[in-house]
Amino acid sequence: MFQPVNYTENREKNYEIVLEQLRAxxxxxxxxxxxxxxASALLNQCLKDINWVGFYLWKGDELVLGPFQGLPACVRIPxxxxxxxxxxxxxxxxxxxxxxxxxxxxxxDARSRSEIVIPMIKDDNIIGVLxxxxxxxxxxxxxxxxxxxxxxxxxINTIKNDG
Numbered sequence: 001m002f003q004p005v006n007y008t009e010n011r012e013k014n015y016e017i018v019l020e021q022l023r024a025x026x027x028x029x030x031x032x033x034x035x036x037x038x039a040s041a042l043l044n045q046c047l048k049d050i051n052w053v054g055f056y057l058w059k060g061d062e063l064v065l066g067p068f069q070g071l072p073a074c075v076r077i078p079x080x081x082x083x084x085x086x087x088x089x090x091x092x093x094x095x096x097x098x099x100x101x102x103x104x105x106x107x108x109d110a111r112s113r114s115e116i117v118i119p120m121i122k123d124d125n126i127i128g129v130l131x132x133x134x135x136x137x138x139x140x141x142x143x144x145x146x147x148x149x150x151x152x153x154x155x156i157n158t159i160k161n162d163g
Contacts, residue, residue, distance in 0.1 A: 056077060066128060094116065
């Protein structure tokens with residue numbers, strides 16, 4: 001059974017706790033969608049000042065909405081469009097301090113002001129993205145990026161090579 005913890009003011013220590021919680025949540029489960037659902041709930045529970053957290057999965061030639069926490073969202077995002085599509089195209093994390101200054105930003109929630117998107121890549125293939133929005137400008141920084149990339153790596157390692 002999952003037990004919420006009281007996080008401290010030390011963000012790096014909190015992220016280490018979250019990584020351990022993720023490992024425990026997915027340890028005995030190999031269903032990727034179930035793991036993504038729990039992962040989005042975990043991040044929603046532990047991160048402050050966010051209004052949406054979830055996953056988009058790569059299907060065909062676009063991203064399709066996967067497990068998430070927050071208001072209903074855009075269902076499909078084309079390759080190279082918005083922050084998520086750009087993360088797929090560039091195969092690198094997008095750290096956006098002000099979404100209103102990001103060319104082609106797709107506004108699913110008008111409250112969002114900053115965003116971080118981490119591509120999920122296995123064997124050089126895009127699996128999807130982790131997308132997190134905040135109503136605060138400049139909510140995300142390099143500490144968030146470092147630990148959220150590790151978070152995604154843990155999830156990606158649960159995917160079996162045979163599909």
